[in-house]
Amino acid sequence: xxxxxxxxxxxxxxxxxxxxxxDVLLDLMADHAIAWLPELDPAGDWRxxxxxxxxxxxxxxxxxxxxxxxxxxxxxxxxxxxxxxxxALQALLRAGFDDxxxxxxxxxxxxxxxGASLYELARRDADRSGASRxxxxxxxxxxxxxxxxxxxLTAAAGAxxxxxGLTRLxxxxxxxx
Amino acid sequence: xxxxxxxxxxxxxxxxxxxxxxDVLLDLMADHAIAWLPELDPAGDWRxxxxxxxxxxxxxxxxxxxxxxxxxxxxxxxxxxxxxxxxALQALLRAGFDDxxxxxxxxxxxxxxxGASLYELARRDADRSGASRxxxxxxxxxxxxxxxxxxxLTAAAGAxxxxxGLTRLxxxxxxxx
DNA sequence: ACCTGAACACCGTTCAAGT
DNA sequence: ACCTGAACACCGTTCAAGT
Numbered sequence: 001x002x003x004x005x006x007x008x009x010x011x012x013x014x015x016x017x018x019x020x021x022x023d024v025l026l027d028l029m030a031d032h033a034i035a036w037l038p039e040l041d042p043a044g045d046w047r048x049x050x051x052x053x054x055x056x057x058x059x060x061x062x063x064x065x066x067x068x069x070x071x072x073x074x075x076x077x078x079x080x081x082x083x084x085x086x087x088a089l090q091a092l093l094r095a096g097f098d099d100x101x102x103x104x105x106x107x108x109x110x111x112x113x114x115g116a117s118l119y120e121l122a123r124r125d126a127d128r129s130g131a132s133r134x135x136x137x138x139x140x141x142x143x144x145x146x147x148x149x150x151x152x153l154t155a156a157a158g159a160x161x162x163x164x165g166l167t168r169l170x171x172x173x174x175x176x177x
Numbered sequence: 178x179x180x181x182x183x184x185x186x187x188x189x190x191x192x193x194x195x196x197x198x199x200d201v202l203l204d205l206m207a208d209h210a211i212a213w214l215p216e217l218d219p220a221g222d223w224r225x226x227x228x229x230x231x232x233x234x235x236x237x238x239x240x241x242x243x244x245x246x247x248x249x250x251x252x253x254x255x256x257x258x259x260x261x262x263x264x265a266l267q268a269l270l271r272a273g274f275d276d277x278x279x280x281x282x283x284x285x286x287x288x289x290x291x292g293a294s295l296y297e298l299a300r301r302d303a304d305r306s307g308a309s310r311x312x313x314x315x316x317x318x319x320x321x322x323x324x325x326x327x328x329x330l331t332a333a334a335g336a337x338x339x340x341x342g343l344t345r346l347x348x349x350x351x352x353x354x
Numbered sequence: 355a356c357c358t359g360a361a362c363a364c365c366g367t368t369c370a371a372g373t
Numbered sequence: 374a375c376c377t378g379a380a381c382a383c384c385g386t387t388c389a390a391g392t
Contacts, residue, residue, distance in 0.1 A: 187376075187377090188376065188377050188378070189377095190376075190377065190378080191375075191376050191377075194374080194375055194376070195375095
């Protein structure tokens, strides 16, 4: 709050005239970032639309990690979140998902997306410190499999890896039984 | 640190004799919690073993949210993490995954698991405050689909929902082409 | 209705001093 | 090698006071 106030050139306590506390300010900032997401076409191919949507989420999270951390602490329900969620859910219903199945697919895809993004961010941080080096040396003889896979485990994930998992999930759904 | 020191009945700065800083203490605590996970059978059916493993992770995260938050800030590589990871990765290799595919499957399953757990925790918190109520009223006429699905969106997820997504992911892999 | 500074109750960590 | 208290540089937020 003090930092934001300083950036705004006012006293820290002035903020509290416009916002209840730090948490709701964070919610507002995250919801603001959500507006960057593409607006989906409810009539488009649902798999293509979902891929667009969660790929954009992935990019947003990697670009602005704080958004991921905020969303993970409580679910957003701000205006932009609803505005982007509305056509996304519509696309699923139109494709033949029933209400429960649409929400379930949406949250499963969303869960995978935050999880994968956070994992990617965490590993990026670990690389910046010396954690991956420590990792590789620790496991010498006691953990042969971990050591054998160490290069793969510490390698940066890359967007294609995220996409492969997303595709697996997308392909597992069959909205019109 | 002050809190931990108080719990231990010593001065805050005494901790720094045994631990570099707060972050590594958190890592040690999370790695300690990891020991609670089951030790997998490398020769068991890989799908059953993975289901066991990540189901346990899900339970651990829900029971001790701090573990999830720590793991999301940088990947663990402590002794217990390696001890549990070793047979898990072994099971995948034995099942016919090649090195890259084993790591990819493992991290995809892990990503989904943290993501789903964090989402569940966030919604639990939101229920405790009045966020879900606010959510339901906001979306009246502008967001018909969100409103129609509001009950599903705010309902507690439950373990079965996590399991269904996990199964989708597990079934998507075919280690022996 | 909006802004302010001082103060409160916290943090993690540095530093100099002890045993 | 281990522990300590004082101090530093921070936090978010309450409160009383201003316009």
